[in-house]
Amino acid sequence: MSNYFEVVGVSSKDGDKLENVTKQEKIKTIPVEIKRQISPINDLITVWQLYKVLKKEKPFIVHSITPKAGLLGMIASKLAGVPHRLHTFTGLIFPTKTGFVKQLLINTDKILCYCATKIYPEGQGIKNDLINYKITSKPLKVIGNGNVNGINIDHFNPNNYGTEFSSNLKKEFEISENDYVFVFIGRLVKDKGINELISAFNELNSKLENAKLLLVGDYEHHLDPLKEDTLEVIKNNKNIISTGWVDDVRPYFTISDVLVFPSYREGFPNVVMQAGAMGLASIVTDINGANEIIIPNKNGVIIPPMNKDKLKEMMLKFYNDEIIIDSKTCRDLIVNRYEQSILWNAQLNEYQSLK
Numbered sequence: 001m002s003n004y005f006e007v008v009g010v011s012s013k014d015g016d017k018l019e020n021v022t023k024q025e026k027i028k029t030i031p032v033e034i035k036r037q038i039s040p041i042n043d044l045i046t047v048w049q050l051y052k053v054l055k056k057e058k059p060f061i062v063h064s065i066t067p068k069a070g071l072l073g074m075i076a077s078k079l080a081g082v083p084h085r086l087h088t089f090t091g092l093i094f095p096t097k098t099g100f101v102k103q104l105l106i107n108t109d110k111i112l113c114y115c116a117t118k119i120y121p122e123g124q125g126i127k128n129d130l131i132n133y134k135i136t137s138k139p140l141k142v143i144g145n146g147n148v149n150g151i152n153i154d155h156f157n158p159n160n161y162g163t164e165f166s167s168n169l170k171k172e173f174e175i176s177e178n179d180y181v182f183v184f185i186g187r188l189v190k191d192k193g194i195n196e197l198i199s200a201f202n203e204l205n206s207k208l209e210n211a212k213l214l215l216v217g218d219y220e221h222h223l224d225p226l227k228e229d230t231l232e233v234i235k236n237n238k239n240i241i242s243t244g245w246v247d248d249v250r251p252y253f254t255i256s257d258v259l260v261f262p263s264y265r266e267g268f269p270n271v272v273m274q275a276g277a278m279g280l281a282s283i284v285t286d287i288n289g290a291n292e293i294i295i296p297n298k299n300g301v302i303i304p305p306m307n308k309d310k311l312k313e314m315m316l317k318f319y320n321d322e323i324i325i326d327s328k329t330c331r332d333l334i335v336n337r338y339e340q341s342i343l344w345n346a347q348l349n350e351y352q353s354l355k
Helices: 017-025 040-057 067-080 099-115 124-132 163-172 194-205 228-236 250-254 270-277 308-319 327-338 340-352
Strands: 008-011 028-031 061-064 084-089 118-121 180-185 211-216 240-244 258-261 281-285 300-303
Touching (some): 008 017, 008 040, 017 028, 040 067, 061 067, 067 084, 067 099, 118 124, 163 250, 180 194, 180 250, 180 270, 180 308, 194 211, 194 228, 194 308, 228 240, 250 270, 258 270, 258 308, 270 281, 270 327, 281 308, 300 308, 327 340
Parallel strands (some): 008 028, 061 084, 180 258, 211 240, 258 281, 281 300
């Protein structure tokens, strides 16, 4: 986009991450604290700070992505008189909530849409939810085949790693060449289905001699904690390997046999596309995004969310080779639908259509 526009990134400052974005993308970045939790006073302060940034920068387009940044960013953009206020819904929180919290989240999304001039659901599932819950009457458009950035298929390519690399990484985690490895990559939180995953694997583990579960990601104890029983199993089951946060997830796909992603809600999960690009099949839940990426029995399987027994059944079927997925097909389905340039060109066309 920098070839066509002057791009400025606005985000919370999280350690060195914002500086890394500046260096990597070669763009100007501006830190504005945006708290993920509901915090009325802090949120008003953030709107004011965003308003001042926008009045100074005078952008032609503001494009927000995440729910909280979208709400505050769209309010500030409307107040600042930004002509084109675009928001991409990458996931909806309210469908999994109840009562007052659900209504509050619905109302905040309605406010966001009121302030925006154009609204882009990340996938067809999100588009349908926005329509069904009557969040907005404005036109809704999915860019390309969905997702916000597509996949760099050269970066996520299994051919970048040889067998020697994978063997050495397996030795590092005490995984034998005969072990069957289930992998989860993402935040280790309740909403990602980790309680069900750990329970299912723990029950299966007593029957399987050489199965391992690789957890790649970090906890968020303060936002979405796991059950104490789940944490105990992770700690005590020697066949569960937890890596913590990693900067590069690709090596962990190379030592795994199947991605298990039992999330409760998503917009358009990058990790499922990444797994496919690396030639890995996925077990996913029937939720927005995941059920668009996965074509049953072609590049994975789809199960109901929050269903430990079905999850356990599918994990066992993969382990016993009752379900066999072709690695090349997994990659081809991602390359043909989500290769990065497809989405970038579609997004560029959308920007250039604005007058």
